[in-house]
Amino acid sequence: xxxxxxxxxxxxxxxxxxxxxxxxxxxxxxxxxxxxxxxxxxxxxxxxxxxxxxxxxxxxxxxxxxxxxxxxxxxxxxxxxxxxxxxxxxxxxxxxxxxxxxxxxxxxxxxxxxxxxxxxxxxxxxxxxxxxxxxxxxxxxxxxxxxxxxxxxxxxxxxxxxxxxxxxxxxxxxxxxxxxxxxxxxxxxxxxxxxxxxxxxxxxxxxxxxxxxxxxxxxxxxxxxxxxxxxx
Amino acid sequence: xxxxxxxxxxxxxxxxxxxxxxxxxxxxxxxxxxxxxxxxxxxxxxxxxxxxxxxxxxxxxxxxxxxxxxxxxxxxxxxxxxxxxxxxxxxxxxxxxxxxxxxxxxxxxxxxxxxxxxxxxxxxxxxxxxxxxxxxxxxxxxxxxxxxxxxxxxxxxxxxxxxxxxxxxxxxxxxxxxxxxxxxxxxxxxxxxxxxxxxxxxxxxxxxxxxxxxxxxxxxxxxxxxxxxxxxxxxxxxxxxxxxxxxxxxxxxxxxxxxxxxxxxxxxxxxxxxxxxxxxxxxxxxxxxxxxxxxx
Numbered sequence: 001x002x003x004x005x006x007x008x009x010x011x012x013x014x015x016x017x018x019x020x021x022x023x024x025x026x027x028x029x030x031x032x033x034x035x036x037x038x039x040x041x042x043x044x045x046x047x048x049x050x051x052x053x054x055x056x057x058x059x060x061x062x063x064x065x066x067x068x069x070x071x072x073x074x075x076x077x078x079x080x081x082x083x084x085x086x087x088x089x090x091x092x093x094x095x096x097x098x099x100x101x102x103x104x105x106x107x108x109x110x111x112x113x114x115x116x117x118x119x120x121x122x123x124x125x126x127x128x129x130x131x132x133x134x135x136x137x138x139x140x141x142x143x144x145x146x147x148x149x150x151x152x153x154x155x156x157x158x159x160x161x162x163x164x165x166x167x168x169x170x171x172x173x174x175x176x177x178x179x180x181x182x183x184x185x186x187x188x189x190x191x192x193x194x195x196x197x198x199x200x201x202x203x204x205x206x207x208x209x210x211x212x213x214x215x216x217x218x219x220x221x222x223x224x225x226x227x228x229x230x231x232x
Numbered sequence: 233x234x235x236x237x238x239x240x241x242x243x244x245x246x247x248x249x250x251x252x253x254x255x256x257x258x259x260x261x262x263x264x265x266x267x268x269x270x271x272x273x274x275x276x277x278x279x280x281x282x283x284x285x286x287x288x289x290x291x292x293x294x295x296x297x298x299x300x301x302x303x304x305x306x307x308x309x310x311x312x313x314x315x316x317x318x319x320x321x322x323x324x325x326x327x328x329x330x331x332x333x334x335x336x337x338x339x340x341x342x343x344x345x346x347x348x349x350x351x352x353x354x355x356x357x358x359x360x361x362x363x364x365x366x367x368x369x370x371x372x373x374x375x376x377x378x379x380x381x382x383x384x385x386x387x388x389x390x391x392x393x394x395x396x397x398x399x400x401x402x403x404x405x406x407x408x409x410x411x412x413x414x415x416x417x418x419x420x421x422x423x424x425x426x427x428x429x430x431x432x433x434x435x436x437x438x439x440x441x442x443x444x445x446x447x448x449x450x451x452x453x454x455x456x457x458x459x460x461x462x463x464x465x466x467x468x469x470x471x472x473x474x475x476x477x478x479x480x481x482x483x484x485x486x487x488x489x490x491x492x493x494x495x496x497x498x499x500x501x502x503x504x505x506x507x508x509x510x511x512x513x514x515x516x517x518x519x520x521x522x523x524x525x526x527x528x
Contacts, residue, residue, distance in 0.1 A: 034347075080410035083420025085382075088348050123263035125307050127343060128418070149307070150264075175474055175481035176263040208476055 016065045019047040019097065023069035026089025028096050034089055044093040048100045058104035070094055070139025074222030084128065091135035112143040113232055117159045118169035119151030121184065124177035129201055133169055136221040142228060153184040160192055167228055172201040182212040189213055196231060198224050236334050236373060237400055237436065240464055240503045247523050248292040248468060248506025249285035250516045266308040268300045271320035282328035288513040289520030292504065293329055294376065297321035297367060298340040302359045315366045322370020336376040336402065337367030339389055346384045353388055360392035368397040376402040378441050381417040387433040400436040402466055406443040407452055415452055423452050427459040439466035442508040445473060445485055446493040453500040465502045471510030483510025487518035494522050
């Protein structure tokens, strides 16, 4: 934060630090009963509104609270310090805060880093791993389009066509559906050679990623965000 | 046939079957197909799997109903056929089991996360109730709530099964080893957390399946034993961790390799031992020799 901003908004640090904590801990709003040690405290909902009311710039709210919190969440998940429930709750707090920032995106005062399209491989019905990646990447400032489960190659191609310059993530939980990634990656690369394709999921490995011609593999969601950020 | 709990209380180690999912794919199931629909569309092939485990010497076989909850079947627009599909699953295994082998009706996760409010506890309870009742009507001797990861969903499934059937209920979780060298389910539940929560909710036998080979399952069994020295335990290990070669998965631990480690589970007083992904009737036949010897 610049000195100028700090003198202009003396309570800014305080609010943004509290908001960061709320998002990191998954504290959605005052009425939320999770986490149990923050019952009754204001949550991401109230603090974001308060920050806006105090004219803290949206960019500061994004960078100094939302992205900062979700980055910590991604790293703590990677390091097995927290597990899926905590990530889901953090993402819920994040999206609650984000709703209040939509007008600033619409006015062009803040913008997304780019578009990331994600779905599970054709035939794969497993939602959770894919959704975690979507949440972490979205929490890192990317416009994330979740195509859901059992996504056909055609559906991926259509979404890429609508979002020029996007990156694509494909996830699979089963060895039997993982192989369906190969055709999807091949078709994407043939039709859109410049598009980055990220792959992940329990059975996926770096060598599988290399074999099928994908650009990036990470065993955990935060790796995907780091990779995308490096491309910008 | 004696009551299964009497058998276990007498101190015998029982042998369960091995993998179903990987066996179904071997028999031609496609990744886009609903495995449980095969109970109706390909009952002969499902029967062959069940029978192959009976012939291999299993004391217990499961049913092809892991993804048979209405919520899972809905993904294939088959939710309304949940009762019929689960009943058929139990009938097939009952027929293969005859009078000498126990049938455990299998219930897997719904795929929904309760704490996110995607579905209500009542909805999940009703879904498990429907499945449990159909599995009992089809001839199951017990119900197994397996591959669980969240305590809330598991306890609802156990409660639904206990309150709506007269069968003993088993519940197994799937754990992964973390960077801190402890074990947690995907939802962060440790074997220690799981033991007391599941016993409190009425599970008769608890344990772990999938996700790990025998070496890690031994560590998980030790933690459960430490948390509750007298609990009845069930462990179904994978045939090691799969390697993917040319798009096909290979589980590296054969019957002999897995069999050589089986005594470590027996040493932890595990009451029911069996296989999960990648294990075959050959594995179970080898386990049968070892367990028969250990029981004698």
